[in-house]
Amino acid sequence: MGHFRRPQGGRQLVVMPGTAQKNLLAQAMLADLRQQHPARPLDVMTPTGLAGLVSRFVQVDQTLNLPEPNMGWRLYWRAGIEMQGKNYSHAWVLPDRFKPALIPALANVPERTGYRGKYRYSLLIDIRLPRKDLHPHPADRYRALAWDIGEPLPAIKPLGMKVDSEAQQELLEQHQLTLDKPVLAWCPGSLHVLEPARHRIDPVQQQSFLLQALEQGWQIWLFGSRHEQLEIEHLLSQMDARLKSQLVNFVGQLSWEQVVDLLSLAQLQVGQDNPLALLGCACGVSVYLPVQGELPERTQGLAPHLGAEWIQLDQLEQKLGEL
Incomplete structure (x- = not known):
């Protein structure tokens, strides 16, 4: 043609x-x-x-x-x-x-x-x-749509997001945060997601993983939208009080611009295959999607196509020590 x-x-x-x-x-x-x-x-x-x-x-x-x-x-x-x-x-x-x-x-x-x-x-x-x-x-x-009909698509390159350094520093001061420890962005998301993202690890396993992260010197920032707030609060109610006291909870509190500025500071992101996983990939964060049972194919889901990775929980625990 x-x-x-x-x-x-x-x-x-x-x-x-x-x-x-x-x-x-x-x-x-x-x-x-x-x-x-x-x-x-x-x-x-x-x-x-x-x-x-x-x-x-x-x-x-x-x-x-x-x-x-x-x-x-x-x-x-x-x-x-x-x-x-x-x-x-x-x-x-x-x-x-x-x-x-x-x-x-x-x-x-x-x-x-x-x-x-x-x-x-x-x-x-x-x-x-x-x-x-x-x-x-x-x-x-x-x-x-960006290419001529029938033209093969090139490989996706890193996408990138603009970060406002001044706004970023203001957020750190507002929430009394420091960067003396590496940041793990936890994005548990909602139960109402499509397969295969629905097969997330249960609260007991998540708690064990997060406690291990704290023991290894990570700080944990919790992200989620206001639409997910009730579900995330229910999830937190099933977890240890000591863990909850050490989480920095941003769920439902941030604008999209603020999420970009804070998420870009994370070294590791763990959560579901949802918009926050896509955003983490765009910010250049290492995004992992833990699942129970057999790992889905890389072609399944949304974020893995843009750089996220399906992973078993025990493999994810090993990543904590590597990063």
């Missing part, structure tokens, strides 16, 4: 998905665009609640507000009209819905790429079909 004639100048625009997990998966696609056009500005549109997270992607030059998925089409229409004349030459629409595709079409972006969706034929120029047989991982399906 012939190659599309892409404009050589102008800004690039990516309309991002509506969840933190999908935004983190799409970062690899942004890295591919940056690799192909390092001198061209790359802007993204994302919902307001995720703007802080996406603004920390090292590939992003500017973050724009994307209306929430449940908002009316008039807001999407207005957003597109307001973007006219901004010198965008190419836009990629990652959500497969109608309303996000309205924005670059109304902004008169000359080239618009995205997957086929309902009523989108008049809104997109370069319409693709998702090939789950070629790209079973969702990150690769996003990445395929």
Whole structure:
């Protein structure tokens, strides 16, 4: 198939998905665009609640507000009209819905790429079909949009996150933290996750591992979203009081930007295959996903594709002494 004639100048625009997990998966696609056009500005549109997270992607030059998925089409229409004349030459629409595709079409972006969706034929120029047989991982399906049809995808390179050193130091002082001991980021997550991430170790085993980490000189920072707070509190209620008193609990207390600044200080991250695991990979942390029983294939799950590793608990305990 012939190659599309892409404009050589102008800004690039990516309309991002509506969840933190999908935004983190799409970062690899942004890295591919940056690799192909390092001198061209790359802007993204994302919902307001995720703007802080996406603004920390090292590939992003500017973050724009994307209306929430449940908002009316008039807001999407207005957003597109307001973007006219901004010198965008190419836009990629990652959500497969109608309303996000309205924005670059109304902004008169000359080239618009995205997957086929309902009523989108008049809104997109370069319409693709998702090939789950070629790209079973969702990150690769996003990445395929950055390359010509049928072009093989290169290996994923380290993604990277922007860290605000001043804000990072303020957080350390606010929470009276020091870095005299190595940091283990514990992200137990929720029980409501997909296979194979659901096979996490039970509370007794987790407690034994965490106590061993404390004895070996690690400090443990506990991360989780406000949606996971009740489940994590229930998990902590089953654990030893001495262990709980030595944990630094950030669950439900931090913004995405603050999580980036603190998580980037960790040497090791242990938890589930969830958005925090994806974020840890982007921050360059060694991310391990402990499971019970047989190890899943590396191709299973989300974060292992981006650098995380499934691991048995006894192997993880050995890692404590190696790092």
